[in-house]
Amino acid sequence: MRRAAGVVGELLMTLGALVLLFVVWQVWWTDVTSDRAQAQTVSSLTRDFAAAPTEGGTPAPSLLEGDAFAVVRVPRFGADYARPLVEGTSAAELARGLGHYIGTAGPGEVGNFAIAGHRTTYGKPLTDIDRLRVGDEVIVETVAGESVYAVTGHEIVRPWESDVIAPVPGDPGAKPTKAMLTFTSCHPKFSAKQRWVVHAELTLTRTREQIALKDDVPAPAPSVEAS
Template identity: 45%
Template sequence: MTEQTTPVVIPDEAQPPAERRADRRPRRADRRPRRGGVAAAVGVLGELLITLGVLLGLFVVWQLWWTDVVANRHQEELIADLGWAEITPTPVPTQEPTAEPVDPRRYDAPPVIAEPAVRTTFATLRVPRWGPDYLQAISQGTSRSQVLDELGIGHYEGTAMPGGIGNFAVAAHRVTYGKPFNRIEELQVGDALVVQTEETWYVYRVASTEIVSPRQVEVVAPVPGQPGVAPTAAMMTMTTCHPMYSARERYIVHATFDYWMPTDAGLPPDLDAANGGA
């Protein structure tokens, strides 16, 4: 008789019995806590705020630093494009002069150029109080986008031209875009403001300063503060925002005309002394 054998069952992977029983138990649902809708929203909001902070930081860098870099480069180009010959300080004489030097300053009526088209650069400004290297172009118009942001100092259309009877009124930024009038609060009564056109120097003297609201446009009237009054003297007015980093008010400097000189007569004494001349 043939002997029957019982087949041997081999458990999968030689798994122990206890583990096999565990496999047959139903799996419990994952009990890990899920993020609720509020938590997810807070996370998204936090990421948005971080992104916004980075963008704001980049904007501040662009506004306060990069606009100055671009504006300063543009100023150099504007000055070079004028093509005016560079005037050097008068050398200090090495011996006693044999004759009394002639005073180049003139106090009669100066030549006055015609008002140019908007965006035309027609003059420059030097301010000894702000150092010998300060030199800014003056262009026609006071539109922020067309003139003040791109070209620097702007001349109020319709006001007097340099040396003319009335009020030669100009505006410029105090911060950003080259900040031409950044140090305006340092000006003192008697300080020189030296304007140059192609053939003439015009020297004004600071007479007063004031802080006004943006609505007080009478500061650039032909007679500052007295709209409708006919002018009899030549003046200059500088306007800029006040306080720093704000446009809430305007800082105003008024100056009176002192003297003029032809550019071929050399530097005005106020600049000559500031640049180390006699």
């Protein structure tokens, strides 16, 4: 019995060590590796954007799931905050940065441009989502230019309440008349019990040429067909 108890004790100690190592990997090491990879993606996208023509307009690329296509900057999160935006919201894509909900509007488009991101682990790009305040800017840069949004409010919902990413948040059957952005992330931290949601509205756009000239241009009124 004494020998069996010793074996069980050793097994429990080994199991505890393995669990501890997994927690360290999940909480700390994934941040290290994802931060490095995301910074490299941002650098690559920034170079590509800088090389794009500044006159005549740049057509939006045809995106495949997993493509990194934009850089998201949030001044509230720090002057150096810049995260890549990837098409799709699977676990693999969210490990690479922020994820664009497939089927939602694109940057600057009428409708709801919806983005998901981790609040903990894998670079935790939305760890400070609760710090955003009404009026804070969210800047989304693509090869075509920049779309600037202003935060309008927060809400906390249950995971299955997907109407927050509808074209008109909270009203899935409505037809959108303005360009919006929605962030979603887990709440509370280290839990997937709820979702923290932030909504924002487009305030201005800048083409690549206007960025070069540092000229802010108010967002154009959306074109909406009569119903």
